[in-house]
Amino acid sequence: EPLDLTRGTAVVMPEEGPHAGRGVAERMLAIGHPIVDWIETVGARLGSAEECARLHQPPGSVLLTIERIYESQTRVVETADLVVPADLFLLVYSGRMGAEG
Template sequence: MARTEFSETRTPRPRQVHRDERGYYFDPTARTWTALEPPTITWAPAPRDVAALLGVPVDEDVLVRDRLMGDPATRVPMQLATSYLPASVARGTRLAQRDTGPGGIYDRLEEGGHLLSWEEAVSARMPTPDEGARLRLPKGVPLLRIVRTATRDGLTVEVNDTRMSADAFEVGYRITRHPSAQPKA
């Protein structure tokens, strides 16, 4: 949800899952973005924090799908999005292919009526030299990092690590009232 006031140089990133003819997306701002370079698809160990979320050993290979996303008209990179999928879910499936088919990986993960649910954690950190170069970040600008975990039938089937300029984006969300915070009658 966008705030009523925010810096003109920052773009709000509301958090809600949407769907269109291309498949799921999590941010209306990024809906029109496309891969600015061919995505890389490899098998490699996940970073320690991602391996823990996937429930796999740190040295176990997982499917890694890495994309640099941005505005197709200006070619300006806006975010790095890396998906990690456990081998038990992805090996030998269309998930490991460049073209995962209509709707992308989430449609493949939901085949057979298995609905996904998601949780996210937001943090900030300094970019690696590669991240800074790919996102064209000025020196000293941190990353905003959104780590989304997709689960199906109680099993983590994907961790998506999205990184973007903390100077250009903010995360916005609605705050709901817990039953304990109801006004006194």
């Protein structure tokens, strides 16, 4: 999350304050930057020796990779690159379709 956007707000530290742990969409909405678009790109690959060691997985384990980008009307407000053991996580996505009214 861009510090130039969050500096001086109640969401500057994502795990502290009145919006602690609420997720990027709620925190950005709280400071006037609602999320209007997002994309997550999910893949799988063999983990490096260092990644497997840090994740307490056997060498050569399959890892899920997730690249996440959240955008407000005017800019990218969050990017994240996540790597998790494929055998320990299930990814579930959902969302509403069409216009609300």
